[in-house]
Amino acid sequence: MENRVVVTGMGVCAPNGIGLSEFVQSLKNQTSGINFHPELKNLNFGCQIAGKPDIDNIDLNKYFTNVQLKGLNASGIVYGVMAGKDAWEDAGLTVTPEENPDWDSGVIFGTGILGVDKFRESIYKVDEGNVRRLGSTSVVQTMASGISAYLGGMLGCGNLVTTNSSACTTGTEAILMGYERIKLKKATKMLVGSCSDSGPYVWGGFDAMRILPRKHNENPEAASRPMSATATGFVPGSGAGALVLESLDSALERRATIYGEIIGGAINSGGQRAGGTMTAPNNEAVVRCLKSALEDSKIKAEQVDTINGHLTATAKDPAEIKNWSKALGRKGIGFPYVNSFKGMFGHCLAAAGSIECVGTLLQFSENQIFGNVNCEDIHPEINKIVDESRIPRSTLNIAPKIIAKASFGFGDVNACVIFKTYDFE
Structure with missing residues (x-):
C-alpha cells in the first residue's frame, strides 16, 4: 500500500x-x-x-x-x-x-x-x-x-x-x-x-x-x-x-493540523513542438498534463470545483482557459470556479507555484474561494468559454472540496497538483 x-x-x-x-x-x-x-x-x-x-x-x-x-x-x-x-x-x-x-x-x-x-x-x-x-x-x-x-x-x-x-x-x-x-x-x-x-x-x-x-x-x-x-x-x-x-x-x-491532502498530479513537457517554444506552451501537452493529473488522482473532471490557474496576465491567459476547458470537458456555468492570485502580488517566477499553492490550500481552512482582482473586463475569448459567475471578483463563502492547481514555465514545461480537503475519519 x-x-x-x-x-x-x-x-x-x-x-x-x-x-x-x-x-x-x-x-x-x-x-x-x-x-x-x-x-x-x-x-x-x-x-x-x-x-x-x-x-x-x-x-x-x-x-x-x-x-x-x-x-x-x-x-x-x-x-x-x-x-x-x-x-x-x-x-x-x-x-x-x-x-x-x-x-x-x-x-x-x-x-x-x-x-x-x-x-x-x-x-x-x-x-x-x-x-x-x-x-x-x-x-x-x-x-x-x-x-x-x-x-x-x-x-x-x-x-x-x-x-x-x-x-x-x-x-x-x-x-x-x-x-x-x-x-x-x-x-x-x-x-x-x-x-x-x-x-x-x-x-x-x-x-x-x-x-x-x-x-x-x-x-x-x-x-x-x-x-x-x-x-x-x-x-x-x-x-x-x-x-x-x-x-x-x-x-x-x-495529531498534526492537516491543511489538505494531495491526491495526485502530473508533470510533463511539450518538447517545444507543435506550437510549443522556449517561451510558449504546446497546448496539447498542457491538456495532457491536466488530464493525467486527474487520472493520477483517480477523480472525475466534474469533481474539481475550483481551479487556481497559472494565469499570468499575458496574451496566453485565454489559451490556458481553453486548455482547462478541453481537459475537463466543462464550460459556461458548468466550469469550475477559477482564480489567479497574481493580480495581488504579480508573477513570482520560480516562487510562483509554491506561494500560490499555500494560498490555494488556505481556501480549505477558510472555507472560502478567494476572488480575482483587475479583471472587471474579462477577455472576450475567456467569456466565450466561462460564465462570468465562475470568475469571482471578491471572496466567496463557498467551501471548496477539490482544487486543481497548475503552473507552466519557460522551456515548455507543465505541472498540475490536485488538492483535496481531508475528511477526518
Whole structure:
C-alpha cells in the first residue's frame, strides 16, 4: 500500500504578506503587494513596478545565526529560509539535535536564479583582483542548491535534500516530487517549496523581452490583470512559499493540523513542438498534463470545483482557459470556479507555484474561494468559454472540496497538483 500524503505545515514570504496570518488576510481582502520601485526607474526599465516582500522590519535572527547573517546577500535564500522554517514550526516539528540527523525527513526546495546580487558582488571582487576577499559564503549563496542546503542543515534533515529548477513550474514541481517520495515510502516528511530573488538583475531580462506592463508605473495596483482584456503583461515578483508534506499515518500519530491532502498530479513537457517554444506552451501537452493529473488522482473532471490557474496576465491567459476547458470537458456555468492570485502580488517566477499553492490550500481552512482582482473586463475569448459567475471578483463563502492547481514555465514545461480537503475519519 502506498502512503497517503497530507500537508501539515505552511510558510510564506510573499509581496502582500509574510506569514500565514498576514497572507490569508491579504488574499481575502484583495490587498496588493505591487509597488513602484525608484531603482527600476533609475535604471531605465520600461516596467518600474514589482512585487517584493517587505522584510525591512523582520528580525532575521529568528531565522539565522549571526554567523549565517554575516555577508548574506541573497534575497532568495532569505525568503526561502523564512518560509521554510515557518512551515516547519507551523507543522509542530522541532529541529533535530546536532548529533542525530532525522533520516526520515528531507527537503526539496526549488529556485530559478539564486544569489544574483552575491554573484555580482563576487564578480567585481574577482575583476579587481581581490579573490581572497570573496570570503567563505560566495559559493553557498550562489549555487542553485544553496537554499536546500541552508534549510537541510538548519533542520537537520537526513533524507533527500535537493533543489529543482524548472522556471515558473518550479514550486509546483517541487511539491509533486516531495509527494511522490512520501507516497512511495522513501520518506515520512518532506519540506517542499521554492524561492526567487528580487531585483533588477532578475527582472531585467523580462523587461528587455517587453512582456512586462509599462503603462501602470503610476498605478501599480492595477497593473497585474489576469484574464483581463486590458492585460499588457505580467508584473515581476519574488518571495517564497513552503509546505511540510507528511504521510497520513505520521500526521495522525502526531495529531498534526492537516491543511489538505494531495491526491495526485502530473508533470510533463511539450518538447517545444507543435506550437510549443522556449517561451510558449504546446497546448496539447498542457491538456495532457491536466488530464493525467486527474487520472493520477483517480477523480472525475466534474469533481474539481475550483481551479487556481497559472494565469499570468499575458496574451496566453485565454489559451490556458481553453486548455482547462478541453481537459475537463466543462464550460459556461458548468466550469469550475477559477482564480489567479497574481493580480495581488504579480508573477513570482520560480516562487510562483509554491506561494500560490499555500494560498490555494488556505481556501480549505477558510472555507472560502478567494476572488480575482483587475479583471472587471474579462477577455472576450475567456467569456466565450466561462460564465462570468465562475470568475469571482471578491471572496466567496463557498467551501471548496477539490482544487486543481497548475503552473507552466519557460522551456515548455507543465505541472498540475490536485488538492483535496481531508475528511477526518
